[in-house]
Amino acid sequence: MKQMAIVICNYNYERFIAEAIDSSLNQDYPGTRVIVIDDGSTDGSRAIIESYGSRISAVFKENGGQVSAYNLGLELADTEYVLFLDSDDVLYPGAVSEVMRMFESSDVAKVQFRLDVIDLEGKQTGAYVPHSVPPTDCGTLLMGGWLYPSPPASGNAYCVRALKKLFPVPETAVNRYGADFYAIYGVALVGPVAMVPRSLGAYRVHQRANESSVSFANSEQLTKAPKAFKARWATLRELARARLNRELPMSFHDFAHEKAYFCSNLYQAPLTTRWRWAINESYDYRYSIVANPFWSLKKKAGTLFLSSLCLLPYSPLSNYVVRYITNPLARRSAAVER
Structure with a gap:
């Protein structure tokens, strides 16, 4: 049986980490392995993670950012497939089984699925992401400069062999975050992308679900995100050129x-x-x-x-x-x- 590693990257999310771990341990696919990487948390995360004992593989490292956590997670995942779960998100029971059926029925580099949007307390908001379905050949569109519709990090599972053609991503002072950007889009240059057209997990937003808010993404302020995306696109271009011998355009559309x-x-x-x-x-x-x-x-x-x-x-x-x-x-x- 082929194996799937769920890698949970955590930093100071003691409020949510247990729910993320529990949702991973409750998967019904028998070849599921759960790895938790704590990126130097200073809250009570460590005690919660240690309480799971041998049911998970836990790694406690100095704070290095999301890129360093992804690099380490991919190194530790001695499995055929990997799913990076943010520590404030959750997977629904049966998610891994559904994803593995998709992997086993087609030769793809990535399987993505919808995520329901939940609030801080875990209540369903009625929204989900993404709303558009990408074509199988996302790589061709990426070569034309189009970022294809994708869920946030937790809604993507990868073929480890494909992802390792781009990773590890360089760890620099200005490139601590955005590891999911390189994984989500970079892997499409390696192989086809498949999508499960229903929700297999939940994405937690930290803003209140009210009409007065303009912010939706959690990781960065709205005014900072565009600049960060441009910098990550430049890094992805370098990775594609150096490791895949593929030339992405100077700019992208999204x-x-x-x-x-x-x-x-x-x-x-x-x-x-x-x-x-x-x-x-x-x-x-x-x-x-x-x-x-x-x-x-x-x-x-x-x-x-x-x-x-x-x-x-x-x-x-x-x-x-x-x-x-x-x-x-x-x-x-x-x-x-x-």
Whole structure:
């Protein structure tokens, strides 16, 4: 029987780590191994992790960031497949079995699946990610500069052999985080990607599920994420060139990336600033919609229409539209209120 390693990378998440470990140990696939890497936590995480004894493999290391944890996890995972689970997320029972069926029925480098969005207390919000289904040959689109739709880190399982063609990723002072970026997108350059079209786990957001929030991702502030993505793309280009002999374009296209710029430029901005952005700076945002290879014509038209409402001289409407576009939880909140 082929083996799957669930590698849980933890840093100061004593509040959630037990739930992540329990969800991994409760998998019904008999070839599942659970590895927990604690990246120098200073809270009570260590005692919780140690309480599981021999049921898991635990490693306690000095703080080095997500890249160092992924590098070590892949080194320790002496299995055919690996899933990196964030320590504040959970897997549903049967997730590994479902993923392994997909691996065994097709020769793919990665299997991804939807994640339900839960709040801090673990309550379902009604949202899930991603909403678009990528094609099997994501590598061709990546070579054209398009980041394909993918769930966050916990919704991806990899063929270890494929992932090791790109990893280990260089560990530098400016490259401590974003290991999931290199894994999610880089592995598509090695082999096909498959998707299970239903939720097999849950992604926890630390923002409140209310209409006033524009932030959705946990790892970085909305204004910092675009710059971080550009730096990671540059690193991925170097890895692809050096290890795979493949040349990625200088820049990439991705609506999730562009909507962060959209938000930072338009949210709570005066009318003149909104129009200045639309006239002078909105090309990449519009291109990520119009040329998007994953979206239907209806979705493209709807997103363009909503975006245009931000140019009306009524700031409450503009701010509402920005929240609606950038944060799926705001959409859910609005639906509940109606």
